[in-house]
Amino acid sequence: MLSDRVRMDAYYNAIFENKHHFRGKKAVLDVGTGSGILAIWSAQAGARKVYAVEATKMSEHARELVKANNLQDIVEVIEGSVEDVTLPEKVDVIISEWMGYFLLRESMFDSVISARDRWLKPTGVMYPSHARMWMAPIRSGLVDQKKNDYEGSMNDWLCFVNETKNDYGVDMSVLTKPFSEEQRKYYLQTSLWNNLHPHQVVGTAAIIKEIDCLTATVDDICEVRSNFSSSILIENTRLCGFGGWFDVHFRGRSDNPAQQEIELTTAPSLDSSTHWGQQVFLLHPPFRTSEGDDVNVSFLMNRSKENHRLMEVDLGCEIRQSSGKLLPLFKNKFYIE
Numbered sequence: 213m214l215s216d217r218v219r220m221d222a223y224y225n226a227i228f229e230n231k232h233h234f235r236g237k238k239a240v241l242d243v244g245t246g247s248g249i250l251a252i253w254s255a256q257a258g259a260r261k262v263y264a265v266e267a268t269k270m271s272e273h274a275r276e277l278v279k280a281n282n283l284q285d286i287v288e289v290i291e292g293s294v295e296d297v298t299l300p301e302k303v304d305v306i307i308s309e310w311m312g313y314f315l316l317r318e319s320m321f322d323s324v325i326s327a328r329d330r331w332l333k334p335t336g337v338m339y340p341s342h343a344r345m346w347m348a349p350i351r352s353g354l355v356d357q358k359k360n361d362y363e364g365s366m367n368d369w370l371c372f373v374n375e376t377k378n379d380y381g382v383d384m385s386v387l388t389k390p391f392s393e394e395q396r397k398y399y400l401q402t403s404l405w406n407n408l409h410p411h412q413v414v415g416t417a418a419i420i421k422e423i424d425c426l427t428a429t430v431d432d433i434c435e436v437r438s439n440f441s442s443s444i445l446i447e448n449t450r451l452c453g454f455g456g457w458f459d460v461h462f463r464g465r466s467d468n469p470a471q472q473e474i475e476l477t478t479a480p481s482l483d484s485s486t487h488w489g490q491q492v493f494l495l496h497p498p499f500r501t502s503e504g505d506d507v508n509v510s511f512l513m514n515r516s517k518e519n520h521r522l523m524e525v526d527l528g529c530e531i532r533q534s535s536g537k538l539l540p541l542f543k544n545k546f547y548i549e
């Protein structure tokens with residue numbers, strides 16, 4: 213993550229181009245300080261005091277790094293979960309790099325909300341201040357690869373069932389259905405991390421969620437529900453699925469805005485890709501589409517009941533061709549693991 217230049221530049225610029233949020237007598241809380249980099253920058257930007265909270269032993273490296281940069285009088289590294297720590301004062305700024313894949317997978321935003329509700333002054337500022345999730349139709353050779361992988365796995369299974377029957381006298385075929393369901397889930401229904409080329413995006417992108425980090429509650433982020441429409445922009449192409457990504461913004465707050473608004477985007481890009489990449493949901497089989505077709509999508513993402521850091525998605529999609537003809541509705545369940 214420290215070598216993700218897009219991420220690093222965004223936080224660096226957000227802090228140093230908005231020193232008025234840090235300078236003077238300001239206190240800052242860095243939630244999940246890791247190496248301590250955001251706490252160090254906050255101190256260098258002029259904060260009076262920075263509380264750098266880290267749940268893991270990484271705190272020891274952060275403490276060393278703070279000392280090596282001669283900021284130990286300003287940055288106090290505290291080892292512990294932010295939910296459990298007690299600070300001696302409320303803070304003017306909460307800074308955190310909390311974003312997970314597709315924003316919310318394995319994200320630590322719940323912890324940031326808890327810290328905000330306990331420790332941010334009523335006039336305080338969140339870094340970042342806003343987040344958005346995006347989706348767009350894509351084309352991708354992965355759709356063929358995953359189908360081949362699934363079929364290969366089923367062929368291997370059927371050979372195994374034959375051999376076990378002929379060589380060992382046991383009929384395993386009763387397990388074909390559950391095996392197939394498990395393989396379908398793994399190869400065809402699990403969303404994928406991918407670094408999409410911008411040319412793979414074949415239709416207009418839509419915002420499916422907007423989060424104000426100053427006011428969002430855990431309930432607000434538990435569910436992402438969106439019905440959106442996208443226009444296909446490319447003549448005679450395949451709609452192979454959807455790509456999802458996010459951006460965050462550093463805008464300060466309305467009564468204390470940023471002097472320089474900064475955006476960190478994880479959208480498909482030729483030269484500014486990030487370690488977050490994009491989350492890809494593949495359609496089996498893909499659809500033929502053309503410029504002027506409209507894709508209507510219903511998207512519902514919830515936390516998995518087994519593990520709240522993972523997500524489950526219900527995705528429905530229908531295509532209205534430019535001629536007015538409606539192609540059959542596609543519905544699928546996806547797992548973001």
Ligand SMILES: C[S@@+](CC[C@H](N)C(=O)[O-])C[C@H]1O[C@@H](n2cnc3c(N)ncnc32)[C@H](O)[C@@H]1O
Nearest residue numbers: 244245246265266267268292293294309320323
């Ligand atoms: C994505 S890393 C960011 C590290 C650093 N802020 C940076 O930008 O390079 C998130 C860090 O938050 C820590 N963390 C996660 N949940 C936490 C919690 N509830 N309280 C404190 N730290 C937490 C993790 O151990 C990890 O080091």
